[in-house]
Amino acid sequence: MDSSTSSLVSRLGGGSGVDMVKLASDLAEARYATQIARLESRNEQLEARVSAAAQLRGQFSQLASALGERIRTGDLSPQATIGSPAVAGVSVAPGASPRGSYSLEVTRLAQGQVLALPGPASAADPVGEGALTIRFGSVADGGFTADSGRNPLEFTVAAGETLEQVAARITAANAGVSAYVANGTNGPELVLKGGEGGASGFIVEVTNTGSAGPLDGLGWNPASDSGQLRQGAQDAAFLLDTVAMTSPTNRVTNLPAGIQLDLRGTNTGAPTTIGFADRSGQVAGVMGDLVAALNDIAGQVRALGDPQAGDLGSDPGLRALRSAFASLSAAVVMPNAATGEPRTLGDLGLSLNRDGSFRLDSDRLNRTLTESPQGAAAMFTTGLFGVFATVDRLARTASSRADPGSLAGSEARYSAQLQRNADALDKIAEQQERLRERMTREFVSADTRVASSNSTLSFLRTQIDMWTARSQ
Template sequence: MDTNIVSALGGGSGIDTTKLVKDLVSLEKAPQQQRLDSKKEQLDAQISAYGTLKSSLSEFKNILAPLANNDTFNSRSVSFPETDVITPSSLAADAQTGTYQIEVESVAQAHSLASNTTYSDKDSGIGATGNLTIRLGTWTYDVSDNPVSFAENEKQTSLSIEVLAEDSLQDIADKINEQDSDVQASVLLVDGSYQLMMSAPSGAHNALEVSGDDPSLDVFAFNAANYANVTETQQGKDAKVQLNGLTVYRETNNIDDVITGLEFTLNKASPGEKFTFTVSEDKNTGEQAIRDFIEAYNTFFETAKSLTGVSKDAETNQTTRGDLATDGTAKSLIARIRSVITAAVPGVSDFNALTNVGIRTKLDGTLEIVDKDFSAAIKDNFEQVASLFAPQTSSTSSSVDVSIGSYASKTVPGTYSGSISTAPSKGSVIGDAAFAAFNTADTPAGDFSFSVTVDGTTSSSLTLSGDFTTAESLRAELQSLINNDDTLKEAKAFVDVIVAPGGELQLVSREYGSASKVSFDATGTDFATQTGLSTASASTSGVDVAGTINGEAAFGSGNVLLPKIDSDPYGLNLTVKEGASGAFSITYSRGLAGELTSLIDSFLSGSGIINTREENINKQLDGIVDDQENLDRKMTIYESRLTEQYLAMERIIASLQQTGDSLNGILDRLPFTASNN
């Protein structure tokens, strides 16, 4: 019998099981993989969209920077004639406006001295020893231009250098230049020999007086008693200008304090030649900054709208959803910015909203300028426009100045009440008796030494010397001696010496507060007798300012009063003048630009809502990676199971095939079976 029983039973697979398994796995995986891919694509798009949003926010913030600067609204312009007599060098944002006429009668020049003694080698020791003292001040000359008397400039620092026998001319110049002083020294080569030149800052009150405590230093001396060994190559002189008919003297030719905010340089004298120029308000800078802000906001808003909204193609009528259209965080962020744009600015009373200056919100959410209203606001209410955009502080008391501190980012805008209970004061010491003229030379063996402690720092031993015919001469000498002491200078502990109403001398610290104190640590007998100042003189410590701000006790240090930490006004600094008392109020506004900048900074900070949202998205992306691994592992197991099942099937079929082969012709071989012929 030729019938194959296995074949008859349908045996023998003939199936490509490998392809079949892969197809079955693909069919099983496809819907789950599609969900993962779709989710990942959506999250990747959101991460990219947040990157675009952050970039757009940063660009918008950069445009806000000029608006947040008061100088933008205080810009000035100057129309200056072409001349080589005067050169304008800078114009500050808040320069004083007006029309000015100026005439340069003389320019400032620096006092300069050249030693008459020359040396063949500038680097060899000259054999001079002792201490060389250089002071700055004003010389009085006789009719022959010889120096007669010298008055020290209290605002300048004197210097003293030690000269050693091995010091060369160059060494002495270097020692002078290394001092903390405006005096400069140089070694000049003239006709084959070297000589020392010393120069002072320009100005009649910065002339040089040079003295040595050893005769070997007389070659450099220039004082009332000894000046023949040096040549006064140039006397110190002040610049003299006529400004709108007023005579003005200045020590330097670089003048920055005659017309507030305008700095100019005097190049040469030109008596009789007058120049007229005008400093005027420049509103264009502020106006352009506002226009730039409108354009930048509209650009940001359009970008944000495309990310969070739904748009429709006009031709195909097909709608497209932004990548952040379903993202509540992004929508909330944009809503908060729009809220600040449309709301009144905290801390501003008049012109406190964009609508007050002719800026409107259109139906599509962008901003537009109503030219008529905007131009009127710029022309007639420019200061109020500035207050709307830029930070502002004000105080109702002339004795209390308020400024923005380094922690103002947390300050809540608004108006706060305050009260001064204790005014700040400086430490001082006052003499026991009124001034009486004396000359230390009248008491050759007298002890006129003293040392003074200023704000906790004690001076070295100082010695008073001179002929004091007036209280002013004694006052000036004492202040110079004390403030030029190296120990006190290093500690920046200085005093002002004044003549009290009763004629007594009084030393007052330049610092305010409880750490401010002046007292005499030691006084010689003759010093105490003649000046009325001694270790027993009445010393009064300074007092820190005290008061309240916003109903809470404030922290006072010196003349600075600070609000309580973490209170609403914290971040503002109040500087209080002596004698201040009673109630006052202060107002602070960030301005619209400041409010927006603060808001954007909070969005972009490491703990801001954008970073938090991005972290959440990235966690979801990490979760997709885990889900993908789980799916791949599951499909691998599924594939293995199918493979095993089909392998088992093939084994069965193979076994059946073998059995079928063995059954072929079995009927013909069976006994008692007839065959068909």
């Protein structure tokens, strides 16, 4: 029994009147106080380590995310230019890093098929009763080739339906063709418009289940065309650097160097030039921001890794991050760069100080931007290589819970220790409660016996006093 328990026991005195329930509770609490204090103190240290590792890991993830966003859509994203904006709008796919210039000659724009079919005398008149089917495919040379991969649009025309109701049902089906009623000089006409591209043509089949009427006029195929076809479906055609290409839509992607086009007009025989804006100023700006962000993290690494006061002193995840920082400026981030082109972060001016902090070597950066501005810009991509890939890889490594030598691995290890401590505290609480209950029963029983003895003693004293009085 320790000194605290002995002190409490001494308070029992020699009889009843003591609060036995409180006494049992105090003794049980004193019995496990040292173990609980030790575990709670350890938990405070572990919680501080978990918080520090998570905070440091989060800083790196935020840096990678912010850098990626600047490259994808911010000031580091490649900016394409074109000599004739009326011909096409030009952009660059995310992650691409184009160079040089390209010629563009648009000879034909993509367009959709347009039909104007005669209706009844009034748009409010019924068109008849039957079925209407629109089949999709290619219309060419007076013939039609159905697209077996597209389902036809089929619906029944009920008696009493008007041309406007039929048009609304076609559009609402959202099957690749829209419709509206035009009241022109020839009366109401049902105008049908298909999607862009030569494969988006269509024919209209009508089955009239009533008497002959306006419904028959809504049928169309190229063999029987008598002017209803107002515009044929066709692909866009253009030449990129004199290479002939086609596209089913005027939105053209998957071109070399990540070029994306929104075709707007033709310029047959008069090609225009696509180029890319110089990003040297943006590269210099982001390198300054990157050095500042890395120094913020490096400062946290030094403080948290302090052997005396740091929450992560001797932590393996922190050591791994410190080691990665030490080799960051010399790391090859563009392994496929041509001879003489920038390959490392050091080529972009990132330099390491003796204390582990970073500085921007402006002379080195400016030399790279002067000698190879496009090579420097090419290092800022969201692809497999480059500045972002390097920073993102460090952030992912630090956040890998499967790696026990990472910050996330340390975080998981400390969290597991916290859980074990919590289980230990739960077990102690159960033991403490059992001890309190046992001691309460024993103390109350003892107190009852003491009270009974005192009662007997009091009775005997009373009897003796009575006997003594009688004998006098």
